[in-house]
Amino acid sequence: MATARSGLRRKIWVAFILQAAAISFAAVLGVYGASAVLKHVLIQRALQEEATHYWQRLASDAQAQVPDTYNMTGFLVPAGGSQAALPEKLRPLDVGFHALSRAEGGSLVLVERDRNGHMLYLLFKQEQVDSLAFWFGVTPLAIVLVVIYVIAWSTYRTSKRAVSPVIWLAGQVQRWDPKHPEASALRPENLPVDVEGETLVLASSLHDFASRIESFVERERDFTRDASHELRTPLTVIRVAGDMMESDENLSPLSRRALKRIQGAGRDMEALIEAFLILAREGDTGLPDDDFAVSSVVEEEVEKARVLVATKPVELRLVKEDDFHLHAPARVLSVLLSNLLRNACHYTDEGSVTVYLRRGSIAVADTGVGMTPDELARVFEPFYRGGDRKKDGQGIGLSIVQRLSQRYGWPVRLESEARKGTVATISFPLLPPMA
Structure with a gap:
């Protein structure tokens, strides 16, 4: 202020x-x-x-x-x-x-x-x-000169009184919490008597604007709370039912293939919902910040991704050259890395998908279809699908990756060559060594 x-x-x-x-x-x-x-x-x-x-x-x-x-x-x-x-x-x-x-x-x-x-x-x-x-x-x-100085001082005092309402209004707005703007101070009955003219119009507009922001924030908070519960519940039912059906030895090969597609779509939907709920929150994700070893998250996501290549001649491996710690929501890194792994496994029909864990970076390299320079330039656009467009997919995985990386300051770099594969690298600011 x-x-x-x-x-x-x-x-x-x-x-x-x-x-x-x-x-x-x-x-x-x-x-x-x-x-x-x-x-x-x-x-x-x-x-x-x-x-x-x-x-x-x-x-x-x-x-x-x-x-x-x-x-x-x-x-x-x-x-x-x-x-x-x-x-x-x-x-x-x-x-x-x-x-x-x-x-x-x-x-x-x-x-x-x-x-x-x-x-x-x-x-x-x-x-x-x-x-x-x-x-x-x-x-x-x-x-x-004396006359000039007297006139200048008088004019300054007059100008200062004229802009005082604007300064008061700026002070009120500066004290606002962006998540909880206090619009009550700008109600007409709470304004100082010298707030008039254009300043009064501005104060009234800001009061209306802040009131709308409050309603939007409350609506966003309600949506993320309800969506977190209501969207996960049916997916949990689908996943449990799929696991029970998978244990049935009498399933025909055709039914088992259909079940695999259902289970894969369920996993994709769970990851998308998790990513959307994180991105839907303004600034704060609502997830706790932790000091965690990156290797623990990488190992977990690699194991989860093995089911994506279980039916293909693709080797999924983790090369841990070094380890480091982050202070951030571990779930955000899980969502970001799972999207990169899912994308790599989805577009690799044979060969390998390798995750390299190095000091300050994670790289996901595949031997899949790769991308041309034109496709690589548009790869982060929502709903754009490079490579083999005949494959299933929503085309928003890399868009989610970019938005999460920008929010947390973890830049993502893609290198790709058509029919030779793609390498996605996430870079992190390093924390000092833990005592």
């Missing part, structure tokens, strides 16, 4: 800070530009006009005095006259505008020569320029 609550507020705060900083930067640039204009345009123009005015006065009065005020000082060097009376810092200056350094007095200087060869030097004090720049630049800038 803290992340959701601070995230939106922080973004708004950062947005206003950046906005105020950008406006401040633009204002500073504006004042700096104004200062440059003041120094290099207005003052230069004033000096130019002052020089023009002096030349006019000198033309009408040969004894006209050069400007000498608090801010401006003038010097005149007659044509061919000596520069002895001229300050040393001005002597090397050519005609035009010049800016003296602070060490030289920091003045702006205009040097002009009239048509008679007289040289006029006009100096404007830099201190006065800086003072003008301060009073006509920095002071208004400070006032403008």
Whole structure:
């Protein structure tokens, strides 16, 4: 909740800070530009006009005095006259505008020569320029920045109050348990008084949505509970009846073959029901996590699969190169491995089906019909059947394998070549060795 609550507020705060900083930067640039204009345009123009005015006065009065005020000082060097009376810092200056350094007095200087060869030097004090720049630049800038910051802070407070209902709503939703969303907090009578407009519509929609989720979760829970009991009961009856019929020595060969098909279909149906019930549960399978040796599950599933190849010239064997432990529902691994074994046995009419148990992986290799590259690319699609399509099957075994492997993080890799067989490998994250 803290992340959701601070995230939106922080973004708004950062947005206003950046906005105020950008406006401040633009204002500073504006004042700096104004200062440059003041120094290099207005003052230069004033000096130019002052020089023009002096030349006019000198033309009408040969004894006209050069400007000498608090801010401006003038010097005149007659044509061919000596520069002895001229300050040393001005002597090397050519005609035009010049800016003296602070060490030289920091003045702006205009040097002009009239048509008679007289040289006029006009100096404007830099201190006065800086003072003008301060009073006509920095002071208004400070006032403008204060106004900007006050407006930005007021706008931020207003925006914060405007988004507070959204932040409250995000906090309520973040506290929800996905399996048991508490929609009661979003009932109209429980909403804060400041929740209105679009936020009210959103809260109402979320309340309706959460109520529907609750009903869906309850329906899923009822279905898996009822299906677990109701679907297994008739299959148990069929399996027991089949075992009793199998013990009858008077069965004809035709009846015994039919009985084998019934028993095989029953086993397939039991495995499918088990897989569907696991996949039907959202997230939690309802099965306990155990620390178990993988070899115990593999050995059990290999023994169960022997009946699938009992009537075919196929050797089913287990090669245990290493063993390791998992922390997961053992039943999930049983369902996953049984589907791979059933698929391998189903599509292998002669040769072998070999299960390799290695450190961190289980591989099921067969010498069956195999698959082409095009079939291999589609093998995980539901109801798609590669290889020999004349064989019985639902085409969903490998789809179930993929969905279970994705849920538990056990990636499955298939390698196959037409008429040479298939290798399915399950990889597992390893637990540290048990004490």
